[in-house]
Amino acid sequence: MSNETNSKQLSDIQLxxxxxAPIIVGGSASVALKNTLDLARHAEKWGYNRYWLAEHHNMTGIASSATSVVIGHVAGGTSSIRVGSGGIMLPNHAxxxxxxxxxxxxxxxxxxIDLxxxxxxxTDQLTAHALRRDRRSDGSDFPEQVDELRNYFHSKGSMPVRAVPGEGLNIPIWLLGSSGFSAQLAGRLGLPFSFASHFSPDNTLPALELYRRNFTPSDVLEKPYAMVGVNVIAAETEEKAQRLATSMQQQFxxxxxxxxxQLRPPVDNMDELWTPYEKAALQQQLGSSIIGSPETVKHKLQVFLDKTQADEMIINAQIYDHADRLRSYEIVAEIAGKK
Structure with missing residues (x-):
């Protein structure tokens, strides 16, 4: 992935x-979901392509456990932006x-709608058991689950059990991953792939290489389509952005x-909270995070694009104050020429 061959600019790709759906200290799930819809409406206005929500369970700081319900809420309150899951954890479900x-x-x-x-x-193992009851899936049967799910959409009445609604509908299916397993599977099936660079930065380039190398054209895609997740916290000044980022750092x-x-308010000095070992571990896990002024964010996003050759970037911003969170997404849209 040489930079010399790169011709993509931020304005060329989708964001x-x-x-x-962060629940902040002093807030509630109700407030979090209200803020989710507000952010989605702004994202639509600012030219973002899709708005994804993630399935997490037994997490007091995340309000999107019933992911499909929240997707319906967001889609119903917007008019054009694509809305979907990033992702549905298929081993938890039939x-x-x-x-x-x-x-x-x-x-x-x-x-x-995207799936x-x-x-x-x-989630944790105890919660996984509560979700799955007598199902003992550890994710090893994920390819079979994906195949079964796709068959419900494509069956046109040929299966003994039919998904209604669902049968015959063209719902884009993406595979998500933080390692090589789903990258290879997505390539083999000819599906779009989204990689969780925002919490697994070291695996990003190897997984993208696996995906592209294993890609087989399908009736869905003629060539690979890769989206990468990235934490971006943008503000008017470097100092403010770095301070806002301490909420994300505390969360991890x-x-x-x-x-x-719950998502905690920013602090002035993280060194008062973490040990040197914890700081090093977090810097490795959050290593691809982009934090800073508009100029810094624009430069680092372009460098990240040069490295990954991504077709799309999906931006995560764990920011305590909703107004600051909106402004961060607005800055990203402005520097990428979307707004």
Missing amino acids: SVLDL PLVIAEQFGTLESLFPGR GLGRAPG LYLIRNNPG
Whole structure:
């Protein structure tokens, strides 16, 4: 992926939003979901391509556990932006249920729904058991689950069990990943692929290489289409952006301490909270995060594009104050020529 062959500029690719529907300290799920719809409406106005929500369970700081319900809420409150899952954790569900849910969403909002699928549980083992009851899937049967799900959409009445709504609908399916497994599978099936660079930066380039090398043209795609996730926290000044980023840093800090919670307000000095070991671990996990003024963010996003040759970027911004979060997404849209 040499920079010499790169001709892509930020203005050439699509930008999208990954919203973890953060519940902030002092807030509630109700406020988080209200802010989600508000951000989606602004993102639509600012030229973002799609708005994805993620399935997480037993997380007091994330309001999007019932992902399909929130997708319906966002799609119903917007008019043109694509809305979807980033992702649905398929091992938690019977494929038929997901086919029916997304068939319903596509029937309500034709041509606007994406179905991004992940292989991880999106939660801890105890919660995974509570979700799955007697199902013992560890994700190893993910390819078979994907195949079953796709068959519900494509069957045209040929299967003994039919997804209604769902059958015969053209709902784009994406595979999501933070390692090479889904990258290879997406390539083999000729599906679009989204990589979680925002929390697995070291695996980004190897996974994209695997995806592109294994890609087989399909009736869905003639050539690979790769989207990369990236944390972006933009503000008018470097100092403000760095301070806003401490909310995200605290979130990951408490996650690695096995004590996840609500999104905390920014602090002046993270060195008062983390140990040197924790700081190093977080810097590795959040290594691809882009934090700074408009000029800094524009430069670093272009460097990231040069490295990844991505076809699209999906932006995550874990920012405590909703107005600051809106402004960060607005800045990204402005520097990429979308607004």
